[in-house]
Amino acid sequence: MKDFRECTVYEIYPKSFLDTNGDGLGELRGVTRKLDYLKELGVDYLWLTPFFVSPQNDNGYDVADYRRIDPRYGTMEDFEELSREAARRGIGLMLDMVFNHTSTDHEWFRKALAGDPKYKAYYIFKKGKPDGTPPTNWESKFGGSAWEYLPQFDEYYLHLFDKTQADLNWDNPEVRQEVADVVRFWMDKGVRGFRFDVINLISKGAFEDDDRGDGRRFYTDGPRIHEYLQELNQRTFGRDPGIITVGEMSSTTMENCFRYAGADGRELSMVFSFHHLKVDFMGNEKWVLVPTDFAKLKEILFSWQSGMAAHDAWNAVFWCNHDQPRVVSRFGDEGTYWKQSAKMLADVIHCLRGTPYIYQGEEIGMTNAGFTDLSQYRDVESLNHFQILRDKGMSEESAYNILKVHSRDNSRTPMQWTDGENAGFTAGTPWISVNPNCRHINAESQVGDPDSIFSHYRALIRLRKEYAVISRGDFAPLDQADPAVLAYRRRWKGDTLYCINNFYPKPCRWTCPEPLDGCTLLLANYPDARPGQTLELRPYESLVLLRREES
Structure with missing residues (x-):
């Protein structure tokens, strides 16, 4: 195993x-x-x-x-x-x-549209406000309202993504049983791992207008999320310790991830978090062009590394x-x-x-x-946001330049x-x-x-x-304030690993705050790299050093 x-x-x-x-x-x-x-x-x-x-x-x-x-x-x-x-x-x-949503072409949703109460309860349908507008002001991740109106019911259904992706109602135990059955089906086919898409959005909280944002605070890391993941674990992959699982966590908190990916294995093996990949966003808004915030990148990477290690989470x-x-x-x-x-x-x-x-x-x-024409794009998110940017008055050239940087x-x-x-x-x-x-x-x-x-x-x-120091060692940042170098140290049972990186195309001089005597070079990206206490790092130079205590 x-x-x-x-x-x-x-x-x-x-x-x-x-x-x-x-x-x-x-x-x-x-x-x-x-x-x-x-x-x-x-x-x-x-x-x-x-x-x-x-x-x-x-x-x-x-x-x-x-x-x-x-x-x-x-x-x-x-x-x-x-x-x-x-x-x-x-x-x-x-x-x-x-499992947060299905296609509106799924048999379950087609039966819901036909008025079958069993399958209508598989999804989230709500009446609009008294003036006929959507139940809440939540926004879809792909732009526009997160609600789609169905005149035959005089109701809206929730879609946190495209309107053809209807959110499932995980508060319905029949939905949770369906999901468990699907996971077991693929386990029986010999599958050894599962990645769960936006899994921390499955438990919705209060359906209220968000006066501070796009609604995500009401459905992210929701009130019953840990209960639902533990139940799925117990019914399916938790019975086979050889299966690994990873949850994609949208806009999550580290505190929740301590539980999602804890060493007790009650929920998931590990989590994806994306905070470090928003350092060239403006807040949560990616459809802009702003410089990468290197200091923020280091702060986020290092805080997650230290925090997850301190709570024995992965x-x-x-x-x-x-x-x-x-x-x-x-x-x-x-x-x-x-x-x-x-x-x-x-x-x-x-x-x-x-x-x-x-x-x-x-x-x-x-x-x-390297696309040179809008017709080359296929991604629904990119095409939707190109039009949104144009509708806001942005020039075609500026909107196109954003796609060239941020499109999926x-x-x-x-x-x-x-x-x-x-x-x-x-x-x-x-x-x-x-x-x-x-x-x-x-x-x-x-x-x-x-x-x-x-x-x-x-x-x-x-x-x-x-080297077990890489797979099991602790984590400590080095010289976090340096404007060009990203460096950290790992330790495990007498082994110490240093990873030192010039993040920029200009040379820089860097002195390690810890002694590097006795280190050997494990890996480098220049063939003539030489370790030393003070390093003259060339553009984008990287060194991986190891010191082993004599037994």
Whole structure:
């Protein structure tokens, strides 16, 4: 049985991973075909984003049937082959379960629309205000009201996301039983992990107008959330200690995460928190262009590391996923220091306390999409907010520039396998444009190169298994006020690990506040790196140092 603290998870967005039949869409067979590549990288689990039957209004996060494979991704036989072949290579599958809401195409919602009281109670329907306006002023995550009016009932239903994604009513015990049945169905198929989408939104609080925000304080980390997660745990994955779970926590608090991911295992193995990825937002507003607040980034990363450790709770640690821009474009450099910055950013995450997650293409330094026309975008959130920005009076050029930085499509372009046609992703027309920089950023050119970004990630994955200080050590920040350096220290049973990173493209001088005598260099992103008490750090330079007490 694997220890999730020693493991690395690799996220696959199947639609953009590998197309084997020429229809321009990646599918499950494409994942199976690349298992040897993933085995060589060294990852332990593959997190697959939803491949269930869906109208694809939100790229599969609008599920219409939790037990059936969408034909565009293949068949159940394809999934079973993938599961067998992955297990043969020592890799487990982690499925992405979307239980806050279903598609309005789901059979449950269709029966609700037909007036069936059993299924209407599966969702959240409310009467409007006396003047006919929505029950509350809550806003959808994708823009506009979170309520959609149905004239046949003279009621509104809640959708915290797109109007085709109706929120489930978790206060209904029949809904919770349905969810548990779905999880057990996939456990019986050999699934070894589950990622739960926006799971901390399932328990709604008071349905009141929010005079201070968009409504999230009434439905985030709600009043019965821990009860519901403990119940799901006891009914399903909690019965099998070999299954790992991670919860995506939207706008959560650290105090709640102490419970979500506590060492007692009553709820989840670990949590995703996103606070560190809002340091180039204006508050919670991402559809703006503001400089990255480096001091805030360090404060958030370090406080979560220290706080979760103090309460024996576990983080998922990451920069990238299918909802985030590419990190090398966001916090690194796409030009002269592309390779150095990509490796530095990898070191920051993989030496932290927590289970690291790699998003497809991150291990080869893939960058933002580089789209030059609005017609290239596919993401519903991006298209909605482009129009919202235009309706507010923003120029087309300014609104477009925001999309180029923050759109989720930046991470959804096809995986860059080769420097050939469509980056080796498809023989057909890809569903979304391939980034033209595949000519020099591709997996084929990196796998055999010992100095590549791919090889650096492989080394980090190996080190996590080799040195328990990385998987089990404590955490302490170093020189938190420095304006350019992100550095921290880990300790475990006589071993001390230092991770030192220049976060910027300018050289800087840095003196470690702790003695570094006796340290050896485990990993660096410059071939001639030399440890020392005072370091002349080159652009984006990163060093991972280890001191071992003599036994």
